[in-house]
Amino acid sequence: MNTEKHIRLAALDLDGTTLRSDKSLSEYTIETLKNAHEHGMNIVVASGRSFASLPEQAIQFPWAEYAITSNGAAVYEVHTGKRLRECRLKPEVVEKLLAIAEENHVMVEGFVDGVPYSARAYVENPVLFGASLYSVSCVKSTRRPVEDIFAFLLEHKEELDSLDIVVGDERTKATLRRIISEQVEGIYLTSSVPTLLEISDEKAGKATALAFLADYLQIPQAATVAFGNAENDIDMICWAGVGVAVENSPEEVRRAADEITETNDADGVARWIEKKHQAASHI
Incomplete structure (x- = not known):
């Protein structure tokens, strides 16, 4: 169980999780992530997509600082394009x-x-x-x-x-x-x-990449949260201090999660983060 008062690192799967079904980010999600970032939360895109195929609408904002790509095979500093970690296939x-x-x-x-x-x-x-x-x-x-x-x-x-x-x-x-x-x-x-x-x-996986970033940013595991909806998110959901599945996830993902939030089309990621921020502000 997470004993941290504040989440300091949030890893967000994109397709089917943070993005709506039409591949868009709602204004509510954009504003919520912006507010969370301004209050000290590091936001990480965590995708099976390669870096060049990440949707511009998800990485154009100042809060999108880091990206886990290709299911953890490469980790980037988004706005410089610098690779922080890589593990290529043999x-x-x-x-x-x-x-x-x-x-x-x-x-x-x-x-x-x-x-x-x-x-x-x-x-x-x-x-x-x-x-x-x-x-x-x-x-x-x-x-x-x-x-x-x-x-x-x-x-x-x-x-x-x-x-x-x-x-x-x-x-x-x-x-x-x-x-x-x-x-x-x-x-x-x-x-x-x-x-x-x-x-x-074999050194890839979103969990391994998230662990690398947490260490890189000197953030304890207990202060991390990971959101996902698919098989390739399960290891990350299990590793994070809090693992959250969106409601539209299959049963195997829901079983792996600590908590379930609303669907991607109902802005489940942003709603969870907003509730967490509100709860922390009253501690």
Whole structure:
């Protein structure tokens, strides 16, 4: 249980957690985070997205000082673009993952030094390769297209922060998760959406990155809070002094959390932070 009177570090997952379903930040959330920051709270974006694909609306504000990206594979100082921590995939791991993807006829995308790349055909029509309709606009607006993604990623196998495998259904996802878990060592394997398997180095994970930032900022674990809604948030929710799931989270995430807040569309993150600030001000 958190014995700190004040939360000093808040890690916010974006998609499905802090962002509304239309990918926007409400004015209420913006003002609440601004107020919390002005009262001494460090705000950290904690996303499965790469740095270059973070939505501008989430990182343009002064309160967005740090970003955990690619599921913890890289940590940035947002407004300078400086990398504070990184753990790239090992080249031999990249080779194995690409071979498995090719053998199973699934699409891949890779994050090279914070920039997301994928095949031109996938970027032009993500749904054809199994992506959800929900992710189409994100893919089209953030991925840099290359003609042969497998050749490109092999060429850059020493520079990969992480690699995503695009799956079209739960059966394929389960099969590939089993194959990868059995055949590839030294990885952190997770998922933020039903159509992706997200793979980083074993030293990655949002929890590890959050622990690094807490140490970097000299903030005790008990004074941290983490918000999330998906599998890739569970380790961070469990590590933080207080782990909070939004109400729209699946049951496995809700079970991992200490508290449940309102949904992303009801500004659950901001509402929790405002209540915490009000409670602390009366101590």
